[in-house]
Amino acid sequence: MRDFWRRYRRNKGAVVGLVVLVVVIIMAATAPWLFPGSPWDMASAPFLPPGEMDMLLGTDSLGRDVAAGIAHGARVSLLVGAISTVVALSIGVTLGAIAGYLGGWVDDVVMRFTEFFQTIPSFVLAILLVAIFTPTIRSVVGAIAVVSWPPVARVVRAEFLSLRGREFVQAAEVLGKSRLSIVLGDILPNALSPIIVLASLMVASAILLESALSFLGLGDPNLMTWGFLIGSGRSVIRLAWWMSVFPGVAIFLTVLSLNLVGEGLSDALNPRLARTR
């Protein structure tokens, strides 16, 4: 574990990313104390520029505090990112493991099914699913998970295919272990590192997808999100730039930090592949 941290630390960008990510998480966790009350409530006069009348990041067209919106939006963004990634991982890992371990016609069937999802543009499919199931936090999470599992399935399948032929897996077969315990006990632990790296990047893309859906007005109408903030500021961008810029910066920093963390994890988990710095 100490070794892992030492290798992670060698990637300076990843350390910065981790710090930013921790700050965002703390902000999300402490939002109810930092900005008590609902972020939807009017806090001051409308269209206040940043810094005026104690409004750190200004107010929007209805006098709502932009800073409060960002802090509360972080909760939704991170939650959506995390949950949809967990759901997508469970679908992708299961299908990829089945395809890679069993091979043969099962592999063919599962992979054609996966390709079927990959041929549909993922954002269009997500919009469609949210529109059909009415925009709620559940349907948004579900839609994001449904469009983001195929890459997981492909990565897991490739790992399983190569690990299945390794001698320690064959040794486990010869010992008479059941298929399930070989998959869970021998193959999956050795396939974890690419899955972890992929997961960190998936959280980032899930946050982007959720923001894009909210921007189009397809987010949960009861929840304050970063995408909604940008969407509502879009029409008045020349009058009140801060309404769209600050939530945009929040998305940018969070997604960037997740990508940096992903890269750092990749370096730390595959030390031999790490670029020489």
Added chain:
Amino acid sequence: MSLLRIEGLTVALPPGADRPHAVEDISLHVDPGEILCVVGESGSGKSITANAVMGLLPKGLPVRAGAMELLGQDLCALGPEDMRRLRGDRMAMIFQEPMTALNPLMRVGDQIAEAMRVHGRQPGGRVMELLEAVRLPDPAAIAHSHPFRLSGGQRQRVLIAMALALEPALLIADEPTTALDVTTQMSILRLIRDIQQRRGTGVLFITHDFGVVAEIADRVAVMRHGRIVEQGVAADVLNRPQHAYTRALIAAVPRGARTQAVAQTGAEMLRVTGLRKTYTRGGWFGGRVSVPAVQDANFTLARGETLGVVGESGSGKSTLARCIVKLVVPEAGEIRFDGADLRPLSRAAWKPYRSRVQMIFQDPYASLNPRRLVGDAIAEGPITHGVPRAEAMERARELLALVQLEPSAMDRYPHEFSGGQRQRIGIARALAMRPELLIADEPVSALDVSVQAQVLALLADIKARFGLTMLFITHDLRVAAQICDRVAVMQRGVIVETGPTAQVFAQPAHAYTRALLDSIPGQGWTPPV
């Protein structure tokens, strides 16, 4: 004057390695027309020596002290550009792995021509000449082929042709035959010897195999832990080794003669009849390619007996072993174990037999789950078969002692062990099931000779102690001769000859068996200890 002279060469290892220097205070010389063999086990620094001469050391391994001279020119003083000009021209190298040392996208002839062009010579008709000189059949066709169309031996010949393109004064061969089959190895050794004699090239030949040394060396340098422990004329070192380490190494060379009495054999345990396995790929689009890996294999194995299956790579011997434990599903034939046919059994019906038939694998680095503690790895088989955990762990501890490992090994991960130790763990894992039949798939071919001897002795010991029956797969006839009661010789999926070991070795009936036996390197040499 010596062609190559190395004086007091010391190459540092990065901090945190198991020793401060990769090689330390090495002094040796190669004269024109001479083959100097550098022998040593893995990690002894022999390849580092070769790479230091070629100026191919990685960044983390700086030369700390010493001098290297090629034809009177100081190599340490040369800049990278001068070194580049020297490489390929005055000194050339042949690598161990012919499969990866050629550019897969470039025709063989073009690659040889390129070796000349980078030094500003026009190849002209030289490419054909060279391909002919390394005795490749139909040089014109070979020159136009891509590397994937050639066999391992042919590729190694192409690499030798490339190395010889500019008539270098010094040829460095880094384990050039280790990745090749015995018969191919012999022809490559003869080729190197022949070329060296005809052209008066000096050869620095790196190997771990004393058979190869006996076959080819004029002089020998024995390396251990980065130092040369003994150096001298081949006949002296081979027959009158001075240093204890050299003596130990030579004693560990498999002698091709049985070290134990023939086992008492009992009733028939395994009978394989008409076993067939064909690998097919392709289909859908493009033609279907089918490769018969095992064709109509028949053999029997009596209780308490060791049957060796010998053959070159691709002969189907590993597939045969894997068919018996259902890692590979054969399409026809019968595998009768204690009277019951195992072939049609389902996964569940096979399970009771799993504890009776066990397997040891070839690669000690790949055959243990890197994320499982050694104790758990040994105990998991019995636990799967219903042995209580505490009892299985106790059994694992006993087995570790039996394979001569510390009890503390229980709570460590495989990467903390050497290759030989890992192979012992693999053996303990198989023994934990208390098997009757043990299938060993090349269990010692990835190990150094001295470790190989220890593991073979361990296998012989446990076999006697538990009354095991063994199916021993190997490509090394010397190992087979040492451990097997009977041998079956496989060639391209067919068992061409079966018989008692002594008889097959003394009077081989099949032409292929004879060819195999003639290819054992160093037959003219009888180890003195």
